[in-house]
Amino acid sequence: MITVENVSKSFPSSDTPVTALRDVNLSVSAGSLHGLIGPGGAGKSTLARCVALRERPDRGVVRYDGMDTSRLAGRRLWGAQRQVGVVDPDLLPERTVAGNVAAPLERMGLDPAQRRQRVGTLLDVIGLGRSGSRLPAELSAGQQRRVAVARALATAPSVLLADEPTEGVASEESAAVLSVLDRARAELGATVVLTTRDADVARRVCDEVALLDRGRVVESGTLLTLLGKPGSPLAEALLPRVATARAQLSGYDRAVDVVLVGFAAVGALLPEASARFDVDFDTIGGGLTRLGDTPVARFRLGVEGQRADAALAWMAERGAHVSTPLFGLRDAAA
Missing domain, CATH: 3.40.50.300 (P-loop containing nucleotide triphosphate hydrolases)
Incomplete structure (x- = not known):
């Protein structure tokens, strides 16, 4: 050390x-x-x-x-x-x-x-x-x-x-x-x-x-x-960009930024959450990268569905880092 x-x-x-x-x-x-x-x-x-x-x-x-x-x-x-x-x-x-x-x-x-x-x-x-x-x-x-x-x-x-x-x-x-x-x-x-x-x-x-x-x-x-630290300048530099226009978010109940780490999370967490909670996720920004041998994704998601909060909480319990962008809500984007 x-x-x-x-x-x-x-x-x-x-x-x-x-x-x-x-x-x-x-x-x-x-x-x-x-x-x-x-x-x-x-x-x-x-x-x-x-x-x-x-x-x-x-x-x-x-x-x-x-x-x-x-x-x-x-x-x-x-x-x-x-x-x-x-x-x-x-x-x-x-x-x-x-x-x-x-x-x-x-x-x-x-x-x-x-x-x-x-x-x-x-x-x-x-x-x-x-x-x-x-x-x-x-x-x-x-x-x-x-x-x-x-x-x-x-x-x-x-x-x-x-x-x-x-x-x-x-x-x-x-x-x-x-x-x-x-x-x-x-x-x-x-x-x-x-x-x-x-x-x-x-x-x-x-x-x-x-x-x-x-x-x-x-x-x-x-x-x-x-990667999961809110406002981290290093995470911002290392993760895929998620910049989107306000108009792109206006058609959803809400929008969130999600960071997924590891093969299982990147490959399966979003579709499983969608099926479990009857929630639709649309990818409107972000992408995939690797940190060493570990796959990492950062997505800006448009979310539709009455159980969206439960779906996002379930994902967070399984290691996803979930945050709300500054203009993530429909009324804020209007």
Whole structure:
């Protein structure tokens, strides 16, 4: 478990200091894939570097399993930093793929046989097991980024930091990069912290997220928990849009927004509620998406039927998140 407690960080400038972080509090669960999301200048990279012990906060504490890292210095700090692998996208152009991945192991003094075994394992993890003898210039941008991830994992760190891992990578290759980060967590046991401006990155691989804006954490939590939080800006960014005109809602007894999570809910909950309570649901906005491997739907529904409230309550008891849009009632839309 990594905990960030009241962390603030500023940087000097020619005019006034630039404040990057303001009293940030955050928890990163061990073994999670945690996304720091926000626009450029939100403080994501600075927070990630503080978590990676590459930057010292001006105030506040970063703790690893309760250990106050601000008290570490010298060899103890170096030892803690070695537990955090940082993905550096700049590969050594004169070294092969295998040579780039092996570089941290050479600095550790690992013997050649062990190096070859570790490099071979990591090249298999990133899906480039047959590319060890190639040079970086012979690879695509996405393949180079995967090699950079493998190099950061070479020393078997407990935490992996990836700052904007899909930046500069073609959209058709970004899935492979994110898959490698997911495998680092699932197969190698690393806690992965990534930063991104792209909500789709978080939607595809993260299980915990924190939204930053102007150096502050706006909200944080597990992805699936935030989906049902009223007014959640993260849920708004991650779920399908449901914008509809008032006129589209005027023909119904009422309108509701419904979020459904999981295969059973997405596939069966609406038709079963309709049949049980003799209620008609018309989809007038929204759609389907996936959070990792979990299907998720958000629909704006027009509802007709005398037992509509009972149907919606029955759905809520079974995990649906039901809310009323601002102009959901017929008389409000008139």
